[in-house]
Amino acid sequence: MKFMHLADAHLDSPFQGLSFLPSNEFNNIKQSTQKSFIKAIDTALDQKVDLVLIAGDTFDSVHPSPQSQLFFSREVKRLTDQEIQVVMILGNHDYLNPDEMILPQTPYFKLLGPDEQVETVEFKTKSDFPYTVAGFSYQHNHIEVDKISEFPNKGDNFTFGLMHAGAKTTAAYQNVYAPFTTAEIKDLNYNYFALGHIHLRQTLSDKPPIVYSGNLQGRHINEQGAKGVYVGTVDESTKEISLNFVETAPIIWQMATLNLDQVISQTVLTKQIVEVLTKKNKHQTLFGLTIQGAQYLSEQELELVNDSDYWLQLANSLRFDSRPVKVYLTNNEKLQLKTADKEAFDQAENETFELDKIYSLANDLSKKSDYVADLLKQPEFIEEVKELAQVKLGQKLKDMDDETNPN
Structure with a gap:
């Protein structure tokens, strides 16, 4: 049978x-x-x-x-x-x-x-x-x-x-x-x-x-x-x-990662993005791209990678009608905080990112949207939420630290 x-x-x-x-x-x-x-x-x-x-x-x-x-x-x-x-x-x-x-x-x-x-x-x-x-x-x-x-x-x-x-x-x-x-x-x-x-x-x-x-x-x-x-x-x-x-899927989804360790030009950035995506482009693919080391991007480059027209044009360099459809920016720069501030930051981080609290906050929304409910079942999505929140919080604290310690 x-x-x-x-x-x-x-x-x-x-x-x-x-x-x-x-x-x-x-x-x-x-x-x-x-x-x-x-x-x-x-x-x-x-x-x-x-x-x-x-x-x-x-x-x-x-x-x-x-x-x-x-x-x-x-x-x-x-x-x-x-x-x-x-x-x-x-x-x-x-x-x-x-x-x-x-x-x-x-x-x-x-x-x-x-x-x-x-x-x-x-x-x-x-x-x-x-x-x-x-x-x-x-x-x-x-x-x-x-x-x-x-x-x-x-x-x-x-x-x-x-x-x-x-x-x-x-x-x-x-x-x-x-x-x-x-x-x-x-x-x-x-x-x-x-x-x-x-x-x-x-x-x-x-x-x-x-x-x-x-x-x-x-x-x-x-x-x-x-x-x-x-x-x-x-x-x-x-x-x-x-x-x-x-x-059975005619289209697959894949993640790719570009690691930056220094300041680069828009031309070099675009070349490296195409190279990273091309290595994985064996099939019609919708790509998510993580740019690690986003602190090396200038304001102009940040504007560039957040421009949907940029990604639409960049897709012409890929095969099988593939294209990048989502970009994630990760800041690798570590915060330099005083001991007391670091302890407070760590405590806030642990309390904020408890899974039960994340699920509780999203509970009402998930009941109204099957799409949200499905996302909450994905461990990768929860990690993405935590990572983005950490980046945003870290950047805010760094800005405050820079203002209070300009030298």
């Missing part, structure tokens, strides 16, 4: 923060989620899988456009026309009322647990290999209860678990996406547990496999690198699974 595990297609994703791009380029980027989904379906057909598991957040919101719903139904029909079984659940982004969705009407498509209750279904492959799928769909943005206890005991069939969820954390307010522990899932002893929600591809357990496939297409700089699906091949005698990752 062969199966595909995919999740988090986020059709209709708005790609926030890229509206400064020329409209044709921005539209091409917006179409990348559909292109990645098409690639996933192509892969399923080419590899003649028996089952496609869709682990939630197929759509980016509870108000998907009619176009994206029709697109989804058309692509799934390509599978069901070949008698490939598709089992789908809804996630915390697309917790739609199934009666208000445009869904394929065929026995080869199943929306699992539409009432937010764990549902179990049984199927057979064309070669009569029996298997079971258990899972549930969201009907609310948040599910605060642990749903693992609702999953049935494993029977004789090869059994898949399907869930859109996040692992339990020590911060209670984060445990709002059907929180679970890996140990709980392992105790079910299912043959394969397909997870969605976390956009980073990762394996929580090898035996039995408990797997996040990640999303199909990165949507911002915190979703870097190759994105795609897993194709699993089951040895029907031993029930062993071999997993292969297949990339």
Whole structure:
């Protein structure tokens, strides 16, 4: 038997923060989620899988456009026309009322647990290999209860678990996406547990496999690198699974770093930026660039690197229609503070950057914006917030120190 595990297609994703791009380029980027989904379906057909598991957040919101719903139904029909079984659940982004969705009407498509209750279904492959799928769909943005206890005991069939969820954390307010522990899932002893929600591809357990496939297409700089699906091949005698990752994203996100250790001209700065980006430019890429040592940039150069037209023109030097879309400035200069001031600074830094305080401050905003909620799940984003705050605070203190100690 062969199966595909995919999740988090986020059709209709708005790609926030890229509206400064020329409209044709921005539209091409917006179409990348559909292109990645098409690639996933192509892969399923080419590899003649028996089952496609869709682990939630197929759509980016509870108000998907009619176009994206029709697109989804058309692509799934390509599978069901070949008698490939598709089992789908809804996630915390697309917790739609199934009666208000445009869904394929065929026995080869199943929306699992539409009432937010764990549902179990049984199927057979064309070669009569029996298997079971258990899972549930969201009907609310948040599910605060642990749903693992609702999953049935494993029977004789090869059994898949399907869930859109996040692992339990020590911060209670984060445990709002059907929180679970890996140990709980392992105790079910299912043959394969397909997870969605976390956009980073990762394996929580090898035996039995408990797997996040990640999303199909990165949507911002915190979703870097190759994105795609897993194709699993089951040895029907031993029930062993071999997993292969297949990339689907037409566009990838990457970070690059330019280190400055002295004052340079705008010409040299531009040359070095192009060289750093070119080394990583092997694919159509949206780059984030960190300039470390920003204290060496003059006011004119700072103005230059904050000019969107500068980056649009610089993109002409890159291949595959790639371009830099975000720049980060890091000041490596260390503050020289008096002992008492340094102690006060360190205390303020520790108190300000406690994760609980950051999450608490952003809690109201995250409830109003799924985009913010997703960012807060990314450790890289939290580090970026801390770093930028440290740079800003350090610069303010340095300015005050310069004013009080002009010599």
